[in-house]
Amino acid sequence: QLLETGGGFVQPGGSLRLSCVASGFSFSRHGMAWVRQAPGKGLEWVASIDGPGTGTKFADSVGGRFAVSRDNSKNTVFLEMNDLGVEDTAKYYCARNVLTVDGAIGIQFFDSWGQGALVTVSS
């Protein structure tokens, strides 16, 4: 199970931090990802972090503004979002990467998803 928290309303240029608490599986063995979906739109991969938390990847649309981290002792992955724009308005899903060797994120498809956290950026 994956449970996202931290969504909300923020003005352009603001910041927000999402958390995702995992349960029911060996968290540190899996890479984790954030995928967003703007209202009425398709899915967009945002960021990923490997199992140990030493490797990260970002979509070009958020690189330099977003950071992803994890605390394996608390089974939690975070998405720190800065300099938010209206184009970042979306539901943000936490997703579990398929099990790979050492939780690597070279192969990325997602076999478990949270319910999502809504982020609204507006003035």
Place this chain on the structure above:
Amino acid sequence: IVLTQSPDSLAVPLGERASINCRSGRTVQSIANNKNHLAWYRQKPGQPPSLLIYWASTRASGVPDRFSGSGSGTDFNLTITSLQAEDVGLYSCQQYYSSPTFGQGTRLEI
């Protein structure tokens, strides 16, 4: 890698067959493992996506055999036979040959 799905939406009678196409702007077949790095997801209304197919044709755990994936290289299909009411939703393909990208989605209605 850009993925383009067709059609954008379709309506199929109960019990009939639905087919969705996903075309990639470049090959997603790996030379290293000869596998196609493509997955399909279903998103029921108001719910998160769920994995249906990976490696283009392998069904995820618990997915009924009414769902099948086919294709290779740049051209892929998801076929749903004996359509049921619970199959309504948004279907999306995703490539993982490089940083993940999704198709725009196909909305399936009864």
